[in-house]
Amino acid sequence: MIFNYITEHVVIVLIAILVSILIGIVLGVIAYWVRLAEKLILWIVEILQTIPSLALLAMLMIVFGLGNVTLIVGLVLYALMPIVRNTHTGLTNVEPFIKDAARGMGMTKLQRLVKVELPLSFPLIFSGIKIALVNSLSVAVMGVLIGAGGLGFPIYRGIQTQSMQLILTGAIPVVLMALIFDFFMSKIERRLLKRA
Amino acid sequence: MIRFENVTKSYGKNVILRNLNFTINPGEFVVLIGPSGCGKTTTLKTINRLIEPDGGKIFIDEKDITKENPVELRRTIGYVIQQIGLFPNMTVEENIAIVPKLLKYPKEKWQGVVKELLELVGMPYEQNAHKYPSELSGGQQQRIGVLRALAASPPIVLMDEPFGALDPITRDTLQDEVRRIQKKLKKTIVFVTHDMDEALKMADVIVFMDSGKILQMASPEEMLRNPADPLIAEFMGKHMSNANMIFTAADFMKTRVTKVSRTTLTLQSIELMRNREVNSLLVINDDDTYFGSVSIEKLRSQGKPGKEIGDMVSDEAPVVNVKDDARETFDKLMTSPTGYVVVLNDDATVAGLITKTSMTKAMGEALWGEMSS
Numbered sequence: 122m123i124f125n126y127i128t129e130h131v132v133i134v135l136i137a138i139l140v141s142i143l144i145g146i147v148l149g150v151i152a153y154w155v156r157l158a159e160k161l162i163l164w165i166v167e168i169l170q171t172i173p174s175l176a177l178l179a180m181l182m183i184v185f186g187l188g189n190v191t192l193i194v195g196l197v198l199y200a201l202m203p204i205v206r207n208t209h210t211g212l213t214n215v216e217p218f219i220k221d222a223a224r225g226m227g228m229t230k231l232q233r234l235v236k237v238e239l240p241l242s243f244p245l246i247f248s249g250i251k252i253a254l255v256n257s258l259s260v261a262v263m264g265v266l267i268g269a270g271g272l273g274f275p276i277y278r279g280i281q282t283q284s285m286q287l288i289l290t291g292a293i294p295v296v297l298m299a300l301i302f303d304f305f306m307s308k309i310e311r312r313l314l315k316r317a
Numbered sequence: 318m319i320r321f322e323n324v325t326k327s328y329g330k331n332v333i334l335r336n337l338n339f340t341i342n343p344g345e346f347v348v349l350i351g352p353s354g355c356g357k358t359t360t361l362k363t364i365n366r367l368i369e370p371d372g373g374k375i376f377i378d379e380k381d382i383t384k385e386n387p388v389e390l391r392r393t394i395g396y397v398i399q400q401i402g403l404f405p406n407m408t409v410e411e412n413i414a415i416v417p418k419l420l421k422y423p424k425e426k427w428q429g430v431v432k433e434l435l436e437l438v439g440m441p442y443e444q445n446a447h448k449y450p451s452e453l454s455g456g457q458q459q460r461i462g463v464l465r466a467l468a469a470s471p472p473i474v475l476m477d478e479p480f481g482a483l484d485p486i487t488r489d490t491l492q493d494e495v496r497r498i499q500k501k502l503k504k505t506i507v508f509v510t511h512d513m514d515e516a517l518k519m520a521d522v523i524v525f526m527d528s529g530k531i532l533q534m535a536s537p538e539e540m541l542r543n544p545a546d547p548l549i550a551e552f553m554g555k556h557m558s559n560a561n562m563i564f565t566a567a568d569f570m571k572t573r574v575t576k577v578s579r580t581t582l583t584l585q586s587i588e589l590m591r592n593r594e595v596n597s598l599l600v601i602n603d604d605d606t607y608f609g610s611v612s613i614e615k616l617r618s619q620g621k622p623g624k625e626i627g628d629m630v631s632d633e634a635p636v637v638n639v640k641d642d643a644r645e646t647f648d649k650l651m652t653s654p655t656g657y658v659v660v661l662n663d664d665a666t667v668a669g670l671i672t673k674t675s676m677t678k679a680m681g682e683a684l685w686g687e688m689s690s
Contacts, residue, residue, distance in 0.1 A: 222402030225365055225475075226415050226465075227391035240406040 123275070127294050130271035133189055133264070134257045137196030141253060145201050146246065149208025150234065162205065170202040174260050178267050187268030192261065199260055200253035207249030211242025244313035251306040258299045262291070318343055319364060319473065319505070324373035326359055326529075333359045334370065335529040341507060341522075343472070346499055348516040349509045350552070351526035357509045360526070361475050364507060365394045377473070392416055395466030395474035395504075399481045401458050403450040409435075409461050410446040416469040427468075434464040438494060456487035463495060467502070474499075476508045480515070492518055513552045517541070525549050564643035569679040570660045570669030576601050579608050579627030583620035586611070599659065599667055600630045606665040610634045612655065634659050639668045646671060 152162040169177075178195045185191040215238050223233045239246075265273030272291045279287030319341040326334040333356045341347050349357040362368040363375060366387040375382050382390055403412050410431050417427035432442045438460045450458055459479060466474050476495075480488040496519055499506050510516055516523050517537045525533045525540070525548075533545035544550040576599045577586060586598060590613055597612040609630030619629050635649040635658045650658045650671055658671040 216400070218398055218400035218402045219404065221367065222396070222398055223404070225367055225391055225396035225398070227388050227393075227419055228415075229388050232419070237404050237406070241404075 123290055123294070126270070126272050126274055126291070127298075130258070130261055130273075130295070131298065133193060133269065133271055134196065134254065134261050137193045137257055137261075138200055138250065138254050140193070141197045141200035141204055142250060144197065145204030145249070145253075146208050146239075148201065149205045149212065149246075150239075152205065152209045153212040154230070159209070163209065166202040166205045169198050174199065174263050175266065178263055182267045189264070189269045191267050192264035192269035192271075195264075195267075196257045196261060200257050203249040203252040203256075204246065205249075207245045208242065211245035212238050214245075215241050244310065247306070247313055248310055251303065251310060254306070255299050255303050258302065259295055262295060318376075318378055319507070320376040320379075321360075322374045322376070324360075324363060324370045324375060326356075326363070326368065326370045326372075333529050334363075337373070337529075337531060339524065339531060339534055341505060343505050344503045346496070346506045346508065346519055346521045347524060348520035348522070349507065349524045349526060350511060350513065350516045351532075352548070352552075353511060354528075355526040356529040357511075357524075357526050358477055361477055361507055361509050364473070364475055365391045365396060367391075392419055392469060393471050393473075395469075395471040397459075397462050397466045397474065397476040397479045399478040401450075401455075401462045401482075403458055403461055403465070405450055408447050408449055409453070412450065412461060413465050413468050415465060416471075420469055422469075430468055434467060437498060438464065454487075455483055456491060459483060459491060460494070463491075463498075467498070467504075470502075471504075473505045473507070476506060478509055478511070481510070481512075488515075495519070513554065525552070565639065566637045566641045566643060566646040566658075566660050566671065567639040567668065569643055569646065569676050570639075570671045571675040572669040574599055574667065574670045576667055577626060578603065579625065579630070581626045582622070583616060583624045583626065583629075584622050586626050587613075587616055587620070590616075597634075597655065597657070598626070599670070600626055601667060605667075607636070607659060607661055607667050610655065610659065636661055637671075638663065647676065650676060 148162050148166070152159045174195070177198065178191065181191050181195050181198075185194060212234075219237065219241065220233065223237045228236065261269075261271050262273040262276060264271055265277040272295050274291070275287050276291035279285065279289075279291065321337045321339050324334055324337040325332075337360065349360055351357050359368055363370050364377075364382075366382060369383075404415075407415075410428075413431045413434060414422075414427045417430055422430070431446060435442050435445055440457065440460065445453075445457075450461070453461065462479065463476075466476075479495075480491050483491065492515060495506075498504075508519060510519075520537055523533075523535060523537055523540050524531055525546075527546075527548055533540060533549055535543075535545075540549065541553060544553060575589065575593050575595050577589065579600050579602060581589075581600075590596070590598060597610050599610050600608045602608050608627065609632050611626055611630050615629055615631065616626075620626075634655040635653050637646050637649060637658055637660055639660055639662055646658055646660075650673065656673065660668045660671060662668045
């Protein structure tokens with residue numbers, strides 16, 4: 122039974138993170154390319170992050186109704202900040218002489234981005250993804266309140282029945298998964314940073 | 318052929334390039350040199366349109382480069398920068414092959430180019446092609462930087478202080494290699510440096526810039542022989558023979574000289590000469606201006622007690638201004654009947670005296686630095 126909750130929890134989080142990576146990198150690139158959009162994009166993702174997760178999910182529920190989709194949308198919005206910010210910072214911080222060399226070689230803006238700037242920013246983008254993922258694992262627990270599945274369910278049940286055992290059955294896997302993801306992704310992160 | 322026509326550039330009120338006009342012929346190795354901020358790097362970067370001029374035109378083979386697509390233009394011009402700028406996420410081979418790949422060379426062709434180029438600088442393909450830049454020494458990295466610029470056989474290569482960050486021995490080797498490659502492949506190279514040694518060693522033509530203007534454009538030999546500006550001579554420094562250095566009379570004079578008023582009496586004067594151990598005195602008017610000189614012999618033959626020294630002065634000692642060229646002063650000294658030359662300030666007061674001893678001492682200092690004693 123608990124394994125079903127775990128699987129559902131992980132699947133929801135991974136889908137949300139994948140979508141978030143796609144949107145986040147695109148927004149990060151736009152913030153880097155378009156000076157007019159830079160402040161606005163960074164400001165919006167920052168604001169999103171400050172909304173309490175419960176309030177955000179409740180508002181989304183009004184639009185998207187009950188269920189996993191609403192939770193995924195909420196998680197995506199929540200995960201955007203570290204990914205967008207790190208993408209933007211990574212691209213901005215590529216050494217000016219590297220950019221100069223790329224331009225001087227006759228690379229187009231898109232070629233410079235794809236072949237040089239994004240690969241060189243990847244370690245930082247990866248750190249952003251790690252933070253987003255570990256965060257989302259715990260935020261996803263809130264999903265139970267808007268009718269989504271995952272490990273929020275046994276926890277919520279435990280609260281209602283005042284069963285510590287049930288609460289821990291839900292909470293411990295969340296903590297363990299967060300620790301495991303953090304451990305392995307930090308290892309990869311260090312290797313990436315060392316190569317760069 | 319690259320031709321600049323009235324090229325100007327400024328950032329705000331800061332004028333970087335003032336009306337540049339010059340032509341670079343095919344196959345020439347042209348070095349742009351000058352003090353920092355003189356506009357040499359800006360000039361270089363206008364050629365591949367990394368910087369767009371505010372006014373004027375640049376032609377490459379009589380085609381106005383602003384009419385061309387900047388991206389395509391850059392693919393036909395090699396570019397090497399001081400910080401090397403190899404892409405750390407790509408191997409040596411990938412780095413070299415960037416422009417050939419952008420130009421859609423087939424794989425066999427660009428691989429052939431990489432092999433050939435690595436051979437050219439004595440870095441075997443098998444050992445080096447698949448390394449990352451961080452695994453190479455600074456000198457090897459810049460070799461790859463140069464090869465990357467050459468990979469698509471551009472007729473023109475721009476180099477922006479490419480060896481500035483290398484140690485002297487590596488720099489020397491790379492200079493030789495680049496010169497050899499340039500001769501062999503008959504490239505037009507435009508090379509920026511602030512190092513005159515490098516310019517003299519590499520250049521067919523040196524363009525000396527200051528404050529956005531060209532002070533002189535000439536072969537190294539011509540620039541050495543006839544620097545058009547004191548600043549150029551200063552940059553040449555140790556390469557110029559001493560005779561060509563800009564020395565003035567002031568550099569060779571001694572300032573501790575014995576001056577007396579023209580009303581001084583004979584016996585007083587002889588006493589003074591004995592005390593100071595000098596053979597002659599410089600006589601000055603009441604307003605400190607120079608009047609003439611008197612030697613001890615003259616005092617002995619003509620002087621009598623009570624006679625004023627002013628009546629015995631001669632004007633046979635040559636006189637020069639402090640700002641006069643040292644060479645003229647030297648000639649005057651050699652032919653001077655008194656064995657010295659009097660140096661005057663602009664207001665005709667005495668600045669000092671040049672004797673054979675002071676001249677010798679000053680030349681020694683110019684050659685070997687400050688002398689003790």
